[in-house]
Amino acid sequence: MDNQFTEEELEALTWMMRMTAENPWYGFLSYLVVVLLTIVVFNLGFARELPVLKKAIVYVLLVIGSFVMWFLEFAFGAPIIAVLIISGVILGMYRFRLHKHRKEKEQA
Template sequence: MEKLHLVFDFVVEVNGIENIFWIFYVMNFILSIIAYELGFAKKLPLFKKLIVYILMFIGVYIITIFSTVMRMPTVEVLIVTIIVLAIYRTRLYYQRKAKD
């Protein structure tokens, strides 16, 4: 069974493989920030929020290894996660609006 690597194949086709790790690192970091903000972020003081983002910056390195070296579809999973969380937040917003 062949795995689908839509984003990986597209990025390799467009950019080649020279900087593939750093391209995926930036993509994973940006998508992780969006997923965090949509689903898990709470109002934090600036210093605590900075700590969260620094730890995310370090943790995304491991996720990027899964994306590039092991060719797991982490970018695709993050995109699906963002879509699901966006739908959830939209429905929650409209339910709260309807209550008022």
């Protein structure tokens, strides 16, 4: 880290701002993580089979919306990544139980 910031200034920053100050790639990588988690949560909870063009439009809008969520985490320290991880786990458990229930229903 180059000495652009004093210790007091670094303490005032959010955790993601501090990481990005140390290495600018961390900001970009965290944005990619937000995009990936947003797509996973969307597919687990809300996705339906769509035509290709509509699916492309939905994913473009997800990428744009992910920037807004990433900015909230970057600038204000909102726990967006943590919430997306928790949402993904809960929706994954729901889908697994739904699949298991449907499989048992078919066998009966």
